[in-house]
Amino acid sequence: MAKPILEMRNVSKTFGSVKALSNVQLTLYPGEVHALMGENGAGKSTLMKALSGAYQPDPGAEILIDGLVADIHDPISSRQAGVSIIYQELALAPNLTVAQNMYLGREINRSGIIDRAAMSKSVEPILHRLGASFTAETTVGTLTIANQQLVEIARALHANSRILVMDEPTTALSSRETDGLFSMIRQLRDDGMAIVYISHRMNEVYELADRVSVLRDGTYVGTLDREQLSPDAIVRMMVGRELSSLYTKSDRGDKSSAPVVLDVRNLSDSSFLKDCSLTLRAGEVVGLSGLIGAGRSELAQAIYGARPRKSGTMTLEGKPFAPTSPQQSIDARVAYLTEDRRGNGLFLDMSCQDNINTSVLRPDARWGVVLDLDKARSRAIEAIQSLSVRVPSESFPVGGLSGGNQQKVLLSRWLQIQPKVLILDEPTRGVDIGAKSEIYKIIDSLALSGVAILVISSELSEVIGISDRILVMREGTIAGEVGGNTGIEPTQENIMAFATDVALPSVA
Numbered sequence: 001m002a003k004p005i006l007e008m009r010n011v012s013k014t015f016g017s018v019k020a021l022s023n024v025q026l027t028l029y030p031g032e033v034h035a036l037m038g039e040n041g042a043g044k045s046t047l048m049k050a051l052s053g054a055y056q057p058d059p060g061a062e063i064l065i066d067g068l069v070a071d072i073h074d075p076i077s078s079r080q081a082g083v084s085i086i087y088q089e090l091a092l093a094p095n096l097t098v099a100q101n102m103y104l105g106r107e108i109n110r111s112g113i114i115d116r117a118a119m120s121k122s123v124e125p126i127l128h129r130l131g132a133s134f135t136a137e138t139t140v141g142t143l144t145i146a147n148q149q150l151v152e153i154a155r156a157l158h159a160n161s162r163i164l165v166m167d168e169p170t171t172a173l174s175s176r177e178t179d180g181l182f183s184m185i186r187q188l189r190d191d192g193m194a195i196v197y198i199s200h201r202m203n204e205v206y207e208l209a210d211r212v213s214v215l216r217d218g219t220y221v222g223t224l225d226r227e228q229l230s231p232d233a234i235v236r237m238m239v240g241r242e243l244s245s246l247y248t249k250s251d252r253g254d255k256s257s258a259p260v261v262l263d264v265r266n267l268s269d270s271s272f273l274k275d276c277s278l279t280l281r282a283g284e285v286v287g288l289s290g291l292i293g294a295g296r297s298e299l300a301q302a303i304y305g306a307r308p309r310k311s312g313t314m315t316l317e318g319k320p321f322a323p324t325s326p327q328q329s330i331d332a333r334v335a336y337l338t339e340d341r342r343g344n345g346l347f348l349d350m351s352c353q354d355n356i357n358t359s360v361l362r363p364d365a366r367w368g369v370v371l372d373l374d375k376a377r378s379r380a381i382e383a384i385q386s387l388s389v390r391v392p393s394e395s396f397p398v399g400g401l402s403g404g405n406q407q408k409v410l411l412s413r414w415l416q417i418q419p420k421v422l423i424l425d426e427p428t429r430g431v432d433i434g435a436k437s438e439i440y441k442i443i444d445s446l447a448l449s450g451v452a453i454l455v456i457s458s459e460l461s462e463v464i465g466i467s468d469r470i471l472v473m474r475e476g477t478i479a480g481e482v483g484g485n486t487g488i489e490p491t492q493e494n495i496m497a498f499a500t501d502v503a504l505p506s507v508a
Contacts, residue, residue, distance in 0.1 A: 005030045005194045006163055007064040011057045013046050020046045021057070024220045026196075026213055028163065033185060033195045035205045038215035038238055039432040040402040044198055047215070048165050052085045053078035065163075084156030085165040090148050094141030099123045101140050102155045126154045130184060146177035153184065164188065165196040170204060171430060175292050182208060200403075200432050202231060214238055231461070238433050246437045247465030248444040255284040255468055256485050261452035262321070262334070262421045264303060267312030272298055272476045276312070280421060280452035285443060287467030288456045290499050294473040296456045297339060300423045304336040305329045317420065330359060335414035339426035339456070341403075345410045348399030352391055352409050353380035355398050360416045383412035387442060404435020411442065422446060425456045440466055460492045472498035 006028035013021040021043045028034050038044050049055040051063065053074040063070050070081045078085075092101050099119040100107075108115040108122075120136035127136060132150055134143060140151060149169060156164050166185075170178045185208060189195060199205060205212060212229060214221040214237040221237045235246065258281040267276045276299050280286055288296050301307035303314065305323030314321040316332055323329040326336070338344045346355055357376045380394040387408045391401060398409050407427065414422065424443070428436040443466060447453055457463040463470055469484030472495055480498035483490035496502075 002029050002031070003067060004028060004064075005066060006051075007062070007067075008047070008051065009062040009064070011047060011050055011061040011063075013043075013050060013055055013057050019218055021050070021218045024215065024218070026220075027223075028194045028196060030162070030194050031189055031192045032210040033189050033197050033208045035197045035199065035209035035212040036215070037199070037205065037212055037234060039434045040404060041217075042215040042238075043218040044215055045167070046218075048085060048167065048196070048198070051078065051083060051163075051165065079159060079161070082160065082162040083165070084152075084159060084161035084163070086149065086152040086156070086167065086169060088168045088171055090145070090152060092140050092148055092151060095139065097137050097139055098127070098134065098143075098151050098154075099136040101151060102136075102158050123154070123158065126157050129157075130154055144177070145172045146174075146180065149173075149181065150184075153188070162192075163194050163196070165198070167198045168200070168430075169197075170199070170201070178204075200430065202234065205229070205234070216240070235433055239437070246433065246440065247462070248437070248440040249285075249466050249468075250444050250448055252283060252285075252447060252468060254485070255281045258282045258284065259317075260315075261317055262303075263315045265313050267299070267302055267314065268310050269298070269302055269308060270310045273302060274475075274477045276302075276473075276476075276478050278454075278471055278478060280454055282450045282452055283447050284468045285447050285453045285455060285466055287463035287470035288454055288473065289458075289460065289463050289470055289495050290473035290479075292458065294499065295476040296473050297425055298476070299473065300336060300425055300454065300456060303329075304334065304423060306336070330417055333417050333419050334421040334423070335359075335417060335419040336423040337410055337414060337425060337427060339429060341406055341410050346398050346406060349397060351395045352384065352389065352398050352401075353377055353394040355409050356380045356383050356394075356412045356416065359413050379416065383415065384409075387412055387415075388438060402432075402435070404431035404438070407431055407435070407439065408442075411439070415446075419451055421452045421454070423454045423456075426458065427455065428457070428459075428462065436462075460495055464490050464492070464495075470495060474499055474501060 004027045008026040011021055011024045024043060024047055026047065036044050046055065050057045053072045056073065063072055065081050072078045072081060093104065099116065102123050103119045108118045123136040130150055130153065134147060140148060169181060173181060185195060197208060206229060210226050211223055212234060213223040214234065216238060224233060260279055261282050262280040264276060264278050268274050272295055290296055298307060302309050305325050305328055321332060342348060353376060357379060377394060384391060384394060389405050389408045391405060398406055428439055443453060455463065455467060467483065470482050470490050471478050472480045482488045482494050488494055
């Protein structure tokens with residue numbers, strides 16, 4: 001076996017009285033994708049910042065590159081040692097060209113004049129190697145997030161980096177862009193680069209990783225080779241319990257005779273949705289599954305009044321329900337938690353208190369115009385405590401929270417209207433395993449209290465684990481239903497059969 005290109009030994013890091021890392025180990029080989037996993041707060045970022053030179057580890061730590069102790073004392077010395085890190089928030093200057101970004105801080109200077117032509121000429125072969133659709137003279141701010149990531153990768157190659165760290169690189173990418181990134185990662189691996197890949201997404205890890213190392217509470221738990229990978233093994237290492245124990249679904253009984261809260265009949269829009277019908281009953285969790293692009297979010301938005309409807313009818317507790325705006329749904333106590341909490345859900349620069357109270361500003365206002373700040377603060381504190389949001393105070397900006405805590409703040413907002421119907425679109429996207437478990441418990445508790453819940457999820461194990469029954473969409477319509485009283489087992493195979501229009505394996 002090849003010799004390690006990187007060895008991190010006995011890495012500890014203390015901040016005041018807090019031990020963020022305790023004797024953590026990591027070994028990385030040339031030509032491998034090594035996934036680094038763990039819950040938020042497990043120490044992944046702290047370990048990588050020690051590698052990047054942003055943090056100095058406690059005495060006793062060793063970082064070896066090619067078997068020799070590396071003197072990494074700042075980011076410059078880390079780059080000189082062959083390490084490049086691409087963070088989730090890309091570190092590019094949007095007003096500069098691609099070449100200027102790649103040469104930033106080490107420009108080609110001739111007699112006091114920066115030679116832009118020489119820099120561009122040097123960069124173009126790397127862009128060509130990576131299959132870039134832009135040139136060295138393209139302004140970075142005009143590029144998509146996926147192409148900006150490509151610039152970061154090109155910069156690492158241009159600096160002759162041999163170790164590349166990628167921190168949650170697919171967070172802002174589409175499915176097609178993610179496929180392109182994965183293809184590039186495989187190419188880099190085949191060329192001999194050593195890649196550390198940090199992600200919460202199990203499917204990405206299975207697709208890419210040659211090995212997986214897991215951290216928990218600042219300690220090294222262990223490393224699995226590819227043939228040892230399984231959801232149960234990784235989750236058990238991350239949280240100390242089995243995958244099956246993460247899902248919470250109390251015995252809610254047979255809901256087929258429970259009162260109908262929302263009834264949707266033959267709902268269509270002018271472009272995609274076709275004759276969609278569904279029923280939500282009090283106290284049940286109905287999953288909505290299907291392939292990406294099947295129309296799940298579009299259906300939810302049409303129900304919520306955020307997407308125009310062309311035909312069909314809806315009733316809410318037996319009365320006509322035809323919202324033409326989200327506000328009308330909110331007034332009727334129908335809530336929709338968007339799949340894009342950062343782009344369409346939260347006000348990242350505002351406090352947790354302000355985000356939680358956004359949905360009840362009108363009813364809370366004195367004389368309709370003056371906000372009752374004491375009431376707002378009290379409500380926010382109660383919501384934070386109720387959902388166990390980990391935050392220094394209610395005035396803390398929501399943008400500074402982890403993904404799981406951001407999601408709980410957004411969920412708290414909708415709970416303030418005491419919803420009759422709660423639509424959750426990818427409620428655990430981008431959150432760690434521990435936060436997922438907490439969100440499942442919240443969903444279960446709301447169902448037990450009588451809320452009718454529709455959960456959209458791309459994770460088949462998740463939708464099976466928490467739902468009473470599951471509707472499956474295909475090409476803009478509801479193609480089938482599993483679980484409940486259908487007589488069809490809620491298995492991944494049966495869900496995919498409806499999603500792809502093939503014969504049901506368990507009844508064929």
